[in-house]
Amino acid sequence: MNDEISLLVDGEVSAKSASRLIERLVTDEDLRQEWRTYLLIGNALRQHLNCSYDMTDKITRQIMHEPTVLSPRRSRFRQPFLYLSAAASLLMFVTGTWVVLGGSPFTASTSLSGALPSAAANASADISPYLLAHEEFSPTSAIQGDEAYVRSVSFRTGTTR
Amino acid sequence: MGQREVDHGLVERVQQGDKKAFGLLVEKYQHKLGRLISRFIPDASEIEDITQETFIRAYRALSTFRNESAFYTWLYRIGINTAKNYLAARNRRAPTVTEFDAEDAEGFESGNLLRSYSTPETELMSKQVMQTVNAAMEKLPEDLRTAITLREIEGMTYEDIAQMMNCPVGTVRSRIYRAREVIANELRPILDTHKKKRW
Numbered sequence: 311m312n313d314e315i316s317l318l319v320d321g322e323v324s325a326k327s328a329s330r331l332i333e334r335l336v337t338d339e340d341l342r343q344e345w346r347t348y349l350l351i352g353n354a355l356r357q358h359l360n361c362s363y364d365m366t367d368k369i370t371r372q373i374m375h376e377p378t379v380l381s382p383r384r385s386r387f388r389q390p391f392l393y394l395s396a397a398a399s400l401l402m403f404v405t406g407t408w409v410v411l412g413g414s415p416f417t418a419s420t421s422l423s424g425a426l427p428s429a430a431a432n433a434s435a436d437i438s439p440y441l442l443a444h445e446e447f448s449p450t451s452a453i454q455g456d457e458a459y460v461r462s463v464s465f466r467t468g469t470t471r
Numbered sequence: 472m473g474q475r476e477v478d479h480g481l482v483e484r485v486q487q488g489d490k491k492a493f494g495l496l497v498e499k500y501q502h503k504l505g506r507l508i509s510r511f512i513p514d515a516s517e518i519e520d521i522t523q524e525t526f527i528r529a530y531r532a533l534s535t536f537r538n539e540s541a542f543y544t545w546l547y548r549i550g551i552n553t554a555k556n557y558l559a560a561r562n563r564r565a566p567t568v569t570e571f572d573a574e575d576a577e578g579f580e581s582g583n584l585l586r587s588y589s590t591p592e593t594e595l596m597s598k599q600v601m602q603t604v605n606a607a608m609e610k611l612p613e614d615l616r617t618a619i620t621l622r623e624i625e626g627m628t629y630e631d632i633a634q635m636m637n638c639p640v641g642t643v644r645s646r647i648y649r650a651r652e653v654i655a656n657e658l659r660p661i662l663d664t665h666k667k668k669r670w
Contacts, residue, residue, distance in 0.1 A: 313648045
């Protein structure tokens with residue numbers, strides 16, 4: 311097992327082994343001591359050595375009183391969903407632009423009616439007065455939005471009930 | 472897998488609520504961080520306080536760590552900011568010589584430029600450990616000594632060491648482990664004497 315700790319200290323283990331070893335290090339005090347000794351040897355060889363009283367213990371004790379850090383685990387499906395949401399956003403944008411600029415699906419069906427010219431001409435003659443009367447409600451009108459919902463209210467001053 | 476990935480594995484464990492895993496990161500980087508902070512702050516007890524404060528701040532901010540940089544690079548930035556804030560709060564200015572590029576943090580070697588932040592007692596203990604390690608290194612067979620020197624001092628990967636020593640990677644793995652075990656056997660009596668101390 312110590313040989314694997316040596317590999318872990320050098321970052322020369324597979325991800326799977328690293329995960330297993332870290333799990334052991336958290337719970338196995340003897341193994342943890344080996345890990346500390348190997349780190350100490352490295353620090354001594356690099357002249358990084360400084361002895362400090364129980365710094366790890368102090369920090370660990372303090373952390374125990376801190377709220378637990380929780381971050382959502384990264385899903386391996388994250389990327390496909392990202393692309394899907396980007397595609398959905400793009401579709402919404404294109405559809406919205408199309409509708410606002412007058413190319414609503416309803417307008418599209420009107421253009422399709424060009425395939426039946428005589429029927430379209432008859433229908434057009436019948437509905438023209440209707441369209442003229444309801445032009446303000448058309449989505450292609452220059453002014454859209456809240457106008458249809460605006461109500462005027464007036465009152466006179468100096469009158470009593 | 473490299474050091475960076477091992478650190479990320481530890482960070483992920485902490486991010487999933489395993490507070491004890493953070494202790495492994497503290498053990499791994501406390502000396503390196505302490506040496507860095509000693510460039511700003513001369514007093515031993517202050518260095519220890521700021522090193523601790525840096526780790527606590529890092530723990531609190533760990534949910535924002537996104538593995539886009541190496542853990543130590545991130546920790547290094549927190550350490551420098553903590554030290555500078557500490558000095559600012561006391562109307563003391565950080566020495567300009569300490570302004571490194573954070574990207575260099577990974578390879579940052581303190582060397583002799585750094586002040587020692589040991590007290591006389593800890594200095595004695597450090598000296599004892601250094602002497603024991605050096606004596607053990609002297610006694611090592613040449614191939615083991617070369618392998619561990621290339622790894623610990625030169626920071627080379629096993630693959631590079633294998634190429635340099637003209638042997639398989641498995642042999643390098645074994646040599647480094649054996650060298651560590653020989654040195655560790657020499658150190659154990661000292662470490663047992665100072666069991667209440669952290670190194």
